[in-house]
Amino acid sequence: MKTLFNNYVNTFSGLSKEVWWLALITLINRAGTMVIPFLSLYLTKSLHFTLSDVGWIMSAFGVGSVIGSWLGGRLTDKIGYYKVMVFSLVTTGLLFIGLQFLTTFASFCLGIFLVMLVADMFRPAMFVALSAYSKPENKTRSVTLIRLAINLGFSAGPAIGGIIITTLSYGGLFWVDGITCILATLVLINVLNPKKTKTLDEVINKNPKSAYHDKAFIIFLFAMMLFGVVFLQYFSTMPLYYKDVHHLSELDIGILLGMNGFIIFVLEMPLIKWLENTTFTKSGLMLFGAILTGLSFIILNLTNWVGVLIIGMLLMTFGEMIAFPFSNAFAMDRAKKGNQGEYMALYSIAFSVAHIFGHNAGMQMTDKFGFDSTWYIITLLAALCVFLLFILKLYLNSKKKKKQIDGEKEILWI
Structure with missing residues (x-):
């Protein structure tokens, strides 16, 4: 049993500490997005939107995600992954907190579009950072570690979200979502500042x-x-x-x-x-x-x-x-x-x-x-x-x- 456990632990060896920090930031961020699983319930039960309205809001959600991913990639190439990640996390936190104050159909469509546009700017920037902080032979396992963090975050998020709704209200979800994004930003600033970290696979392509x-x-x-x-x-x-x-x-x-x-x-x-x-x-x-x-x-x-x-x-x-x-x-x-x-x-x-x-x-x-x-x-x-x-x-x-x-x-x- 001990040998089996040691072999399991060894599969995580060789990954840089920066990759581990990225995984932690992703875990905090994904556990924090607990509004998402309860969004349809919130829209129908609290705001009394119709299912058709919810469908359009989810479309705005998806379009924001597409544009945000594209914009995040463009900005990453222009100003670097670190600045994009910091901006995305802190702004997403503030937008999540503000989302609870939008109560009309049109305003919520615009609000969720902006939230996802800014939130998904993080993804391409994070992937580029992950590539920079991983040795070539460790890239697939580095990705796997991030996936584990995402899965843990998505598993913990709904459970925590259910407790918050029961004890506080749906409004509490938006506050906790926003605060966790800001906390993830503080971790990022402290541990992944380019002045303090060393890249392991820096790609310089002149053409x-x-x-x-x-x-x-x-x-x-x-x-x-x-x-x-x-x-x-x-x-x-x-x-x-x-x-x-x-x-x-x-x-x-x-x-x-x-x-x-x-x-x-x-x-x-x-x-x-x-x-x-x-x-x-x-x-x-x-x-x-x-x-x-x-x-x-x-x-x-x-x-x-x-x-x-x-x-x-x-x-x-x-x-x-x-x-x-x-x-x-x-x-x-x-x-x-x-x-x-x-x-x-x-x-x-x-x-x-x-x-x-x-x-x-x-x-x-x-x-x-x-x-x-x-x-x-x-x-x-x-x-x-x-x-x-x-x-x-x-x-x-x-x-x-x-x-x-x-x-x-x-x-x-x-």
Whole structure:
């Protein structure tokens, strides 16, 4: 048991202290965004908005996220990741506190748009910082540590949020959200000031390549958008499927979804550490992760046995654990070819776009066609994602072979 524990701890070794601080800041920030899970309840119960109103507000939420990610990437390339992160965190804190005072539909749409615009400026800047503070061989595990922090934050946030609503009110959520963002800013200023820290992988590119002209990266982005749409069904339409078709209670649904976070927390880092030491490429691993995620939907239509829900959750969880860290590491590797902020912004935008369309599309399909047909359509989207990742793998292999041939010709010429 002791050996097993030591082996688990060793999977975290070699990461810089700055990466650990980034993980802590992310944990504080994500645990603080406890307004988000309760937003629809707050809008309908406290502000008495209609479901149609809530739908438009969530669209404003998504559009703000897309523009914020793009703007964050642009500013990161212009003024650096540190200034963008500080501005994003402290301003988001103030905006969250102010959001509770907006009570009309139009004002709340504008307010949530601004909150998400400023909040998601943080993401591309954080990814560039993560790349700078990670040795090349540790980038995938560094990403995995940040994912663990995000998962812990999202797990703790709703629980803390429920307590705050019960003891204080919905207004208390906005105050706590705002204060935690400001606290994260203070931690960031004290531990990640560029004057006090040392980068481990500084990229200086005098002739940066535009991400928009990087064919491999564009194929990758479309694949990730599709993967995002597929993956997000587990957090929107799938809980409805559990309840309406298999008649699970809220407690059962919570345990099933909680299993996802627990497995990620326990197994993701050792799994990534092991996969890094194999001969598999990042593109190949992303493809395998997408296959597992797609399978998690199609098997639901094969049997009415309730145990298939656990199998589906396990397939999705392992697919997620493989696809996300290696896709993030792939994006950071490609970003070295050009403007890092631009690359990481587009990577963030791919998932923001998935958020805009994924939840709504799943709901509309289940309403019109039913769950079985919806799972077939989602599986087809997963298959298209796999196809694009296969094309990406072939494209990268052809470029690699061409480079080797050109190198051999140059040696012969010399």
